[in-house]
Amino acid sequence: MSQNPPDQPPFASSQPGPHGSPYPPPAPKKNFFVRHKLLTGVGVLVLLIVVISTATGGGGTSEDSNTAGSAGTATATGSTPNGSAAAEPTSAAAPRPGIGAPARDGKFEFVVRGVRDGGTTIGPDFMAERAQGRFVLVDLTVRNIGNEAQSLDVSSQKVLSTKGTQFSPNTTATISVDDAAVFYEQINPGNALQLTIAYDLPTGVDPAEIELHDSLFSGGVTVALR
Structure with a gap:
């Protein structure tokens, strides 16, 4: 029967065991988003705001802008929204008294x-x-x-x-x-x-x-x- 050399610890063998490496496999790396949950949440919120702002066109459609522009032009030219000219205030001076008055x-x-x-x-x-x-x-x-x-x-x-x-x-x-x-x-x-x-x-x-x-x-x- 063979014996191990006196200076070698028992069962120390460089050959792999029947089930593979003698060392446990390294732990798998966690996904980036899992490791940075806070940053991921902030990024999603910012992206959601951008999408909503783009979808609403900044608070009004181009048709609304055209309508507002037309109304502003009508007001600036002294016209009412229905196209009729706005009445301008008159400041007629009172007539002066004449002979006999x-x-x-x-x-x-x-x-x-x-x-x-x-x-x-x-x-x-x-x-x-x-x-x-x-x-x-x-x-x-x-x-x-x-x-x-x-x-x-x-x-x-x-x-x-x-x-x-x-x-x-x-x-x-x-x-x-x-x-x-x-x-x-x-x-x-x-x-x-x-x-x-x-x-x-x-x-x-x-x-x-x-x-x-x-x-x-x-x-x-x-x-x-x-």
Whole structure:
């Protein structure tokens, strides 16, 4: 009977056993997705978001975009969605009062009774006032609609030509025409004063408007004379 050498451990043989290698086979490597479950989950979520965003076209179809663009164009051109033109706001200024219509400024209500030609001279022959051009006479009624007396300043009543040129009264001619037109005539509440104011206008210039004031510094009201 043979025996193993004294220095060799028992059963140590380099020959494989009847069932293969004497060493256990290495453990199989796990799949990448199994080893990285967190990364895999994040990747799937991102991919799902991209797919949904692509499928919905970013929140609207091309038809919706075309419709929105058409609506924006219609709005920009001032048209309504049904193709009709949008109504633009109108800002028509209120018509100015004319001859015979009351016009108010401050404590006074003015009524222009008429406008007439005054010729080239006014007053008695020996002290007549001669016009540089020709005289235009404006007949007025002034009523005090306030609660206290107010003085009328005749020199504050201005006539304007069709080109907007402003003309002041001729004081001497005004007094010669109507001595009631005393400057700074005081009018009590409820009372009215009738007077005629004379203006010296260049030949060929016609009065278009008169700007009436209850005082020197009031805003004034404009009355059409034509």
